[in-house]
Amino acid sequence: MTQRTDPVARIEGVTKSFGKTIALHQMNLQIASGEFVTFLGPSGCGKSTTLRILGGFETPDTGRIILNGQDVTALPPNRRKVNMVFQDYALFPHMTTRRNIAFGLELKGLSRRAIDARIDELAAFLQLADYLDRRPDQLSGGQRQRVALARALAPDPEMLLLDEPLGALDAKLRTQVQIELKNIQRRTNKAFFFVTHDQEEALTMSDRIVVMNQGRIEQDGTPEELYFRPASRFVAEFIGETNLLEATFRGIEGDAAVIDWLGNPLRCNPAGQGFAPGAAVTASVRPERIAVSADRPATENAVEARIVTSIFKGSRYLLELAVNGTRVSAYADSPVAADQGASVWLGWSRSSISLIGD
Amino acid sequence: MTRHTRILMSCIYWAFALYLLLPLALMMLMGFKDARFIGFPITSWTLDWYIGVFADRQVMFTFGYSTLIAILSTAIALVVGTWIAVTLTGRAFFGRAVILGLTLLPAVIPGVISAIAFRIYARVLGIEPGMWAIIWSHAVHNVPFVVLVVMARLSTLPRSQAEAARDLGADPLVVFFRITMPYLTPAMIGAGVFCMLLSFDDFVRSYFLGGYDPTLPVLIFAKLRSGMSPEVNAISTVVLVLTAVLGIWAERSMRRIKKQANR
Amino acid sequence: MPDLPPQSPADPSGPPTFWGRLTAWSLYRALTGLVFASPRRQFWMLILFPVIWVLVAHLGPILQMMQVSFLSSYPPSAGKEVVLTTANYSRFFGDSIFLVPFWRTMVFSVVLTLTTLVLMYPVAYFLARHVRRDNQLLFLMLLLIPFWVGEIVRIYAVMIILGNNGALNLLLRWLGLIERPIPFMYTNFSLSVGIVYLTALYMLMPLYSALEKIPANYSEAAADLGAGPWTRFFRVTLPLSLEGVGAGCTLVFLIATGMYATPVLLGGPNTTLFSQTIAGFFHVAGDQWPTGAAFSTIMLVTALVVAGAFNRIIALLSGRVAK
Structure with missing residues (x-):
């Protein structure tokens, strides 16, 4: 090494x-x-x-x-x-x-x-x-x-x-x-x-x-x-594909930082820089870190979304989803969940979110 | 374009080619005439005039003299011209256009005037008319051609070539001799042969700056003024064949090297 | 794949190669160290030589000629005082012996330049457009070879054709058109034929390279828009080749004005050109040099002004076309 x-x-x-x-x-x-x-x-x-x-x-x-x-x-x-x-x-x-x-x-x-x-x-x-x-x-x-x-x-x-x-x-x-x-x-x-x-x-x-x-x-x-x-x-x-979520910082709750994204509270690892409550923040979530399921997942963060399109990529499916009208992309392994217009749940762990100050 | 104009133009081309080549062909032919005076028709033939050229010590000496002048003036023009081209390529500096313009000026100054200017200047500097004065005037006249040809070639040399050589430990001088020069070789051969032909064929500068020994064109000129004779035809023909061979050789070798270097 | 060991710096197994020895040589190091100390110094060292060359070897003679043209006598001789004077210039304007050859030269050069242009344009057009690209070089070489042969030899070839016993008279007599040979030689005609013969290539080459650069599909596009052959030529091809026209005309004009051997050998007493007048001052006694220098200066300035004016017109024309 x-x-x-x-x-x-x-x-x-x-x-x-x-x-x-x-x-x-x-x-x-x-x-x-x-x-x-x-x-x-x-x-x-x-x-x-x-x-x-x-x-x-x-x-x-x-x-x-x-x-x-x-x-x-x-x-x-x-x-x-x-x-x-x-x-x-x-x-x-x-x-x-x-x-x-x-x-x-x-x-x-x-x-x-x-x-x-x-x-x-x-x-x-x-x-x-x-x-x-x-x-x-x-x-x-x-x-x-x-x-x-x-x-x-x-x-x-x-x-x-x-x-x-x-x-x-x-x-x-x-x-x-x-x-x-x-x-x-x-x-x-x-x-x-x-x-x-x-x-x-x-x-x-x-x-x-x-x-x-x-x-x-x-x-x-x-x-x-x-x-x-x-x-x-x-x-x-610049590096890879990502979902940039425009959110508002709420505050620290225990060991997690909580942000508000389109009315959904999301828990993430507290970033080094301290945000004031109410500050605008951007959260980056990689599409492959998002799990798509039919039922509400057990992960810390879960958001309901609607499938817009599903594109076959060979090894997996790229899903274009809408959360309250905002676009998010994610991957799915099987076409099961990929019916257009169907309502699904998106879930990810707190370590999958990184906060970026604007 | 219509078919008619195309045919017409091809006719003009061939007429022009004929206009250029026929006089030279007839001149060569006339060298075989077995008579003292020039003119048609040719009734009997001989090789004597051509043999005479090679037996004539003055002609052979003059031939060598002209060749020497051509070689030396070309060598100077190549060094100076390449130096200027290298200086002016890939650099932007105040006065660059002025230097380039002045460098190219000798190519367009009317021949007589440049010859006379050199004649006066040589007198002022105390240079006797003769070989070195001729060589110098030929070199000045030929530098623009070298600069143009070498600059054109140099502009296609990627910057990274010199940079790579510098990176591997070469100073600018080593870069020039090991990278730039080999790349310029075809251009320098072409420009060099062109310069040699220009120098070898030059009349007006050699005439005004010459000493007691004439160059070949000056010798032919002197012989012509005292009357046309098949002897002059024979000398001219030898010159013609040599220059044509040299020109064609240069053209071919330039192309070959260029192809090799660009592959 | 083996690993790459670092290269050992000490090398006992022999002497360095040529380039290694050269660059390690102390004298070489000292010199290059001096010259290449900084990019700025390097540039000055590089530019020094071209500047000296331009000033001493090439601008020097012209400036010297101009200076001598204002002297009362040159080369200096004992007992004569040299003063500055414009007498050499007033001599030119005072005598028709000088003015006539001067105007003849200018008119001759302009007329022949235009003649060469008209003659060479179709040839260049034919070469650039109607000859297959692989064959172009061959067709060009055929015309180039005669131009590698010197001025004098080519003049001589023209003399053989045009002489009283020359090929042209022989042909005309054989055809029964004439009974006595026509004296072509030593006239304006023989001089013109000679000058065109000598300068044609300097017109052809710039025209050819300008025409060759114009993509053929421009003309096709114009045809597609309904332009006839003449419209296409005057509206598309000719304007785009103006640069070549300018270069060719400048070259031919300047070469024609500077010809000396051609008028001497092909011209007669009634065709004296200015170059012959000038040369005359250098054949006779030395104190004529200042006059010769003054006349040379007049001719150089006129020739450059005419060429410059011509180029300006061409530039304006192509500028207007570009708009």
């Missing part, structure tokens, strides 16, 4: 603007060694800028970048011990796989024998032995991606930066490569800094996800934390 020791990289108070647009706003972040960190967000949120600042391709307006205890803010990319896998892989078209991988090693001052030995290691590690003498144009998308990875790993960087490297692959290959990439990261035991706009990709691979929006960090946590305890409306909507 990942060990969390001293940070490999520290971003301290970094701000970056291009003309009038502010790409990054007072960003602070630490990355531990051996960690798979994903930067997730819509395009233009500043995630790629962060990556490029770490790589040395952009200079921050203010703030510092510390790599392994050394301030590298002013160093150009060729003098930083981090390597990058580019979105288009940027393999050198006039060089074979072998020459591509050797590029960084030659500039490190290694001998021909040492370079060949290292290439063999990487070829065995990433199963590239058969493609070493091919040019990039003779390789498939997946093979190119592995060559780019081998080239970036060859000089033994302290951290690897990956800029949406799976974007060019087709959907089927992508899932397979996601798992492979996670395995590779685990066995190199290096910090991977991965940028994507694909939330599913982020959830699959990451130890930690940093969600960004408009140059700021929205939330920073494990995939589970982000999924079940989104810190903001943006995070809740």
Whole structure:
């Protein structure tokens, strides 16, 4: 598993603007060694800028970048011990796989024998032995991606930066490569800094996800934390599907917080931030956490609803429901409860609700 | 378009091609005429004029001289032009348009005027008319073509290529020689051959800036003024064949390399 | 799959490769360290050379020529005082010996530019529209090859055709149209044929690349809306190719004004062009240079103004079309 020791990289108070647009706003972040960190967000949120600042391709307006205890803010990319896998892989078209991988090693001052030995290691590690003498144009998308990875790993960087490297692959290959990439990261035991706009990709691979929006960090946590305890409306909507319930805070009753949603009292875990009674709150409930039944369930929270539509999704049914005219979606395993217009009960536990202050 | 206009246009094309090619073909033919004066009809044939070209030491020397000038001026134009193209591509800075405009200006300055301007300037700087003066004027004239061709090619090089090389430890100089240059090779071959042809064929600059040794076009010009003879035809034909072969070779190799690099 | 061990930094097994040695070399490090110290310094180092080149190698001669045009004598000779004067310019306006070749050159260049345009447009149109894309290069090469051959050789080829014993006279006599050869050479006719022969490609290439860029379906769309072939041409194709027309005309005009060998070899005493007038000042005694420089300046300015005005008109026309 990942060990969390001293940070490999520290971003301290970094701000970056291009003309009038502010790409990054007072960003602070630490990355531990051996960690798979994903930067997730819509395009233009500043995630790629962060990556490029770490790589040395952009200079921050203010703030510092510390790599392994050394301030590298002013160093150009060729003098930083981090390597990058580019979105288009940027393999050198006039060089074979072998020459591509050797590029960084030659500039490190290694001998021909040492370079060949290292290439063999990487070829065995990433199963590239058969493609070493091919040019990039003779390789498939997946093979190119592995060559780019081998080239970036060859000089033994302290951290690897990956800029949406799976974007060019087709959907089927992508899932397979996601798992492979996670395995590779685990066995190199290096910090991977991965940028994507694909939330599913982020959830699959990451130890930690940093969600960004408009140059700021929205939330920073494990995939589970982000999924079940989104810190903001943006995070809740961006990651997975969710039902956002507009409710009013009532108060604390015993060990539970009670909110009022369309006249239904809902009990949930008290959030860190204290709400005043009567404050407007948003509650996020994931559709798959909602149990649909014909009779009133025994769960803490139960609400009566009417089925609007039912859509067959293969493994289960997606139900569109209406609670007093407000739309809610949920999943059901069997079509039994899925008659249109039928009245059903929805139930969920208190831990399935997370409260978001507006 | 109607069928008639299409036929008409194809006729115009072929008439034009004929207009371009026929005089050259006749000129080549005339080199085989076994008589001293030029004119039709040709009654008897000989190879003597062509053999004479290769036996004539002055012609052969001049040929070498012109070639040397072409090679050296092209080398200078390639270095300068590539440098300027690299400087101007992918950067926005104050005065960029001015520099680009001034760089391209020599391509459109009327030939005589640029030749005369160089003649005066060389005198002011104390450069004797001769090889180096010619080389310099040819280089200045050819830089715009190199800049245009190289800039066009450079604009298709993804930014990530240089960034990837930087990332792997290359400084900007290594990036240029290991990434940018190989990518530019087809463009540089094409521009280089074009420059060589321009230099080799140039008359007006070589004429005004030349010393005692004439370049090949100046030699042909001098021979023409003293009268047409099949000897001139033979020299011209040799020049024509060489330039055509060089041009076609460059066109083909440029395409091949480009295809390879873009695959 | 084996695990990836970290690469060992110390490497005793041999010398570095070429690029490793080069970048580790102390002199190289010192120099690159100096030049690439910051992106700003890097930029200044990069821009320095082009600026010097433009100023010294190329703008220098033109400015020097302009300066000499205001001197009373050049090259300097002993016993003569050099003063600033505009006499060299007033010489031009005072003598029809100079004015006639000047106007002849301008009129000739404009007329021939338009002639070349009219002749080359159908050729470019044919190449871009009616030749299959794979064959276009072949058709183009056929026209390109003659242009790789130099100015002098091509002029000579024209002389062979047009001479009294040339191919054209031979053909006409053989057809029985004439009895005595027509003296084509050393006339406006031979000069025009020569200039068109030499400049046609500079018109063809810009026209071709402009026409080639226009998608064929524009014309089809216009036809669909009921436009006839002529309407289609004047309302769609021609306006869209104006950029090529402008570039081609500028090139041909400027090349035609700057021709020297062509009027010398193909023209006669009644076709003297201004370039010959200018060159004359450099053949004779040295103190004529300032006059030659002044005349060159006049011609350069006029040529650039005409070309600029022409481009402006083209820009206005295509601007109006765009609206």
